[in-house]
Amino acid sequence: MKKIIITLLFFIFSVQNANSLIKVDITRGNLDPLPIAVSPLHVDEKSEDLKGLKEKKLGEEISKIIERNFKSTGLFNPLKKDAFVQKPDIAHIKPRFEDWRLIKAQALVTGKILVKDKKLKVEFRLWDLTAAKEMVALSFTTTPTNWRRVAHIISDKIYERLTGETGYFDTRIIYVSETGPKDQRIKKLAIMDQDGNGTKYLTLGNELVLTPRFNPTNQLVTYMSYFKNMPRVYLLDIETGIQEVVGNFPGMTFAPRFSPDGKKVIMSFAKDGNSDIYSMDIETRKVERITEHSSIDTSPSYSPDGKYIAFNSDRSGLQQIYVMRSDGTQVKRITFGKGLYGTPVWSPRGDLIAFTKVRKGRFYIGVMRSDGTGERLLTENYYQEAPSWSPNGRVLIFYRETKSDSKGKGFSAKLWSIDITGYNERMIKTETDASDPSWSSLLSK
Amino acid sequence: MKFNSALRNFVLVLFSTLLISACSMTKKASVDTVDDVYTGTDTVEYLAKGVPDRVFFATNKSKLTTRSRDTLRKQATWLRKNKDVTVTLEGHADERGTREYNLALGERRANAAKDYLMTYGVSGKRITVISYGKEKPVNPASTPLAWSQNRRSVTVKTN
16 A cells, blocks of 8 residues: 655644634534534635646535534534535634524534646634634645545544644554354455545455554554464554564464554453463564463453453463553552453553443443453444544444344444443444444544 | 034144144244253254364353263264364354454353363364354354354364
């Protein structure tokens, strides 16, 4: 895959103080989403005609992506464009606030674009209609083929301004694409934009692949492959396509994840039937054994400061979640509720651990504090697991499988997301069936 | 009238036969698992005559049952007789667990079988172990019976 190069030049025109301006509270389920009008971006008539680029439609397309992003948060209610009261170019200079308030909009996004010298120049403004003020004004320049990312970056900037949290729209999801009947599944690594656009397949499907996860810079992916019938953890460079096996282990390695500094891969290694947790330094190739126990130890996940590791073990007799220092000392069980617990994943904010819980034949995705207190179950279903965090720690993505009939028909695997408030559960569209999602960090920081 | 009652008796007999066969059918399904472990033969294949290729496990367990040990002793006897044969033990889990834990569980099941074969004189050098976790169900249905058939370690000839 080619690296997406984006050159951003931010010119901050003005940023107003937060006081008295509209603010969206994302710490609880929002049953009253903020009405927002996203005006189509005005396309400057001096824009060049570039091959393969429908620049006349670009302003409208960008506004549509922004609207879809906002709608997917459940926090905003993008208003229908046919009620809009001002032309895009005029509104961008200065909106007639009272007219926009008439259609019940509280915030307005305007902008204009110019394609010149094979560059795309985009400018946008966010207006608080109630206070009749400009909240954000930014402009940037990039290569025209990056116009979708421009839409996501604008979405992030507005989300940040209105919620006080970093956004998560300019991100990608890596996952396992699944096709074919349930007992002969073909699995490939696939990558797509957070909104389901631009799917690319990274492996051909000749061998079983599982559990891909990004490194902190999103250039490397660690995953498990059954290449040559040897189940091992691999590294894949997304730009060059180069793959290599991680370490020289004489048995199965699985459940890989990067350390927060990206220097190590932590994973399970199965020796004589017993799985323990190991880490390998990618540069020095030094392997370190972290747990030594006769029970299954797997699904390790570092805390964002790298000091702790949450993992899954059945040393109590059944699957539970444990936390230890990253050198393997001070192992402490943190789950004591009824049922089985698996797949702990530390939030990028460090405050919560997401997990899968199995109880009475039902599967739950939940979150708890890193000491195991404050357990909250967000969603219940027939089968779902493997949560992965949005980079701002507000949304979880996971996969869900359906029950199949006596012939194995009716089976499906899909990606879903849910806010940690427990609200806004939605299916994420993928070209094929999908599982094992992993959310990237923000591509432009 | 006479004819009618004869016919009625016939219908009654036919009906009760149907009932009995229906009963025996449900009975058969429940007999296929004992303490959560599959004991049927529907999915079983044979390495040689009288040598079943697989053993089954209870949910989340990798303990060998009496029946499994019996099967593995038969496999060991056959392997001792056929010294050139090498095998792979494929460990599997059902679909009702998390993917990563199931990989570990499949590994532990196949190794339980391997250890037993070695106890009965089969060299560990002739045995390879691989876990597929929940990735390769033999029965794709979402039923307790299918899950019990999928919790297995299968001995596969590799040469």
